[in-house]
Amino acid sequence: MNAHTANPTAARRGSSITTRRLSKTFNGVTVLQPTDLEIPAGEILVLLGPSGCGKTTLLRLIAGLEQPDGPDMIRFDGEDVGGVPIEKRNVGMVFQSYALFPNMTVAENVAYGLKIRRIGRAQREAETRRLLALVGMDEYADRRISAISGGQRQRTALARALAIKPRVLLLDEPLAALDAVLRERLRVEIGLLLREFGITAVYVTHDQAEAMAIGDRIAVMQRGRIAQIGAPQTIYHRPANDFVADFVGTMNRLEGRVAGGVLAIEGDGTHARLDVGGPDRTAAICFRPEAARLSAGEAAVAARVVASTFFGATQRLVAEVAPGRRLQLDLSSSLSFTPGQIVAFDIDPQAIIEFQQEA
């Protein structure tokens, strides 16, 4: 079972979410175009996209913080929740700003929602302890919020949101305020936690690595629309268009004529000869930097090294296949390259993606 497989033994605690032509217009401007979504119970769906594409608006509509343009556009477990106010929708929310009560302890923050729901003390305490253990915060139960770190605050916020046993958990850039190292660690932990909990979650981020680590599926949004929705692997390896390809990583492009099944580009001592098959056409042949494999023999591509950047385990090589036609290649950092040198490589044929060009 990989990290993206929902745990089949986890109790299903969430509701399914369905949207039908869900849209939102502010002052005559439609910022969310009519959107159909099926989010099965227990799925973690990540909304990924650049600033202003409508991620937060979609999340706020699901929460009940915004009114959709029309009736019967949002259902939880088949039930229309359009007219149900936020406090009755039973959604848990976690934001970038933790919105914790600074003068209360960690445990008091988690217990707060249970208290206002008039859950008795014994049950409240037991439930709070269980949740704090789940998020790895049990030893900090009696600390004040002001005396814990940003990552610990975010875990407390998650425990507090889960305490009310929401049907749906909505997270809006929960890790955005944390430093890079902590963000990287927490994105793995949060993904595992949400799966363990078995809750339906919608998670907004503009960070592609976070989206890949957390989502069962990712919806990539562009200007108020879902450009592509699918498993992280599909989004990364089979992007539907240029926008998605570039948003979730670096994509190399070799544009030219395919004749006799071969795309050929010739430079001065450099070349690209890619056997891509199919009819004669103008095409953009694309591949990710890690799809390049150094090759000693009749390599498909011979490119001139421009520069290299050290990334730790790998290095990112910039090389030209012809003047101005640059490629980025990820190779082992144990190799060393000098600018001007010719590097010869093949491309994993499975990793080649083709986008059709206008003829």
Ligand SMILES: Nc1ncnc2c1ncn2[C@@H]1O[C@H](COP(=O)(O)OP(=O)(O)OP(=O)(O)O)[C@@H](O)[C@H]1O
């Ligand atoms: N209350 C509002 N009134 C008018 N326009 C709004 C309102 N809320 C959002 N918008 C507009 O809707 C568009 C989408 O905003 P939204 O916050 O959903 O984007 P986002 O993808 O979450 O962006 P970010 O990552 O920057 O938060 C933006 O152009 C924004 O200016």
